[in-house]
Amino acid sequence: MKIWFLGTGAGRPGKHRNVTGIALQLPDPSCHWWLFDAGEATQHQLLRTPLKLSKLEAVFVTHLHGDHLYGLPGLLSSRSFDGGITPLRLFGPPGLKHYVDTVFGISGTQLDYELHIHELTAPEGEIWDNGTVRIEAGALEHRIACYGYRVTEREQPGKLLVHKLEELGLTAGPLYGKLKQGQSVALEDGTLIRSEDVTGEAKPGRVVTILGDTKPCANVVKLAKGADLLVHEATFARGMEEKAHEFGHSTTAEAAEAAAAAGAKRLVMTHFSGRYGSEDLIRLEAEAAERFKPVTAAVDLMMLEVNRE
Template structure:
């Protein structure tokens, strides 16, 4: 099952000629989601070929650089005769603002647009194989981050051992792999634990939106395969980061280190670094060596299963 991330917008509040406002596209198999939707998100989706088949949009907070792409995207969906419903998740207390924004053009859409409020700790979306949970962040307004965490997968099936135990090739293999014991023709009972290994961990992708470095992110990102973290400023602007509710590259790297994540993507990059992001990369690498990348618009990352 593929798990693929495309960065559609990686700028701070002010876009640049090469960075669009915040948006991340995530595709897991046949499911597709947006995390934030800054101005121009629909054009970025066209430019980077993600397609528009998104079922849910996860909004971290309602500052303009994270939501102003929604009216145009909703209108484009309508122009394309979309019929499937879409759910926009937003922090508690901000539903009315999102409702007004999405319906700013005044015309009803031919599909359902549901705005749902979320609170930190809540499972926002639950599917058979994974869930998306909101967690607390620290910005200048009501805000949340989101963690997509897959459930454990089945252990590996030892076909050779099953055959040695006399299990015939066929449906009984599937029964055992599904966790059910099977009885052989001679009355022998073979149990799943005899031929199926321990459950294997799934994958986790965490998106913080705009935030100060907080323990809640460390907890939500525990062992994550990919942490997408606010890194608006370099470390020499730490005071400015604190004043505006953002993080520096070094602070993001310390969160990644403390959470034990496998890879860190720095995003929401201030326009002051439009010409050179090397300082951000270097500062993250001091703490999180060999595992950090400064995201740019169009960057694609595959998230493999843990070994």
């Protein structure tokens, strides 16, 4: 898995930060990727990455504030021009369908693919499984309806124990592949070989949690439980908790506390107020590091690998 930070600023674009957009490239062999939020100019930022709109499989909108949404109509339209013909799923809070239908209706936009819009009405739970990864949503505490998303990769089969297969008289070939995929196979003499008997311990799937805007709340910890990577907003510096909560946001220290409480393995902070310049990120990162490590203050177009342990 790879994750790109297409915009790391809050509220409006700045000289060095675009507004929110995060791309998650799914594990091989799917080659698909998902987008979380699409602030203004998100598709411009995508042009500076290797990601192709034709490979975009789903978009997840955390909430309907403009800095997370205004780039969506143009991006969906451009996908047709980039050869996107496969269906696209769009998830987000109630009102998302009305927004997209209104913009496309007024502008006369026609898409060359099916767009399936799913509005989230339940407070939490699994919302989709594409066979490789599944995604859950949970309500956060912001000024309007807002969600966080938890992406969980399926468990990976363990390594084939070749010496055991050789002892059973099985040579390399198609049956190896079936066993690797977790299937049982039968030999010509009727002997049944179970995958679990000839493979090592299965590898747990990776977990990535991407939150929308939020002040501290129980669902933050629930969505981030044991995550390999937690992406948490840190709109304000430590000591500005009162102001942060007034606007439904969190501070660097609160992002770190959430990561620690959830037992996350890595924290990336984003959604920084425009009051902070690029030179301030070192200080913001250091504030969080006093309570949780490893932590990174994201910058635009930063890409991270989410590796298996």
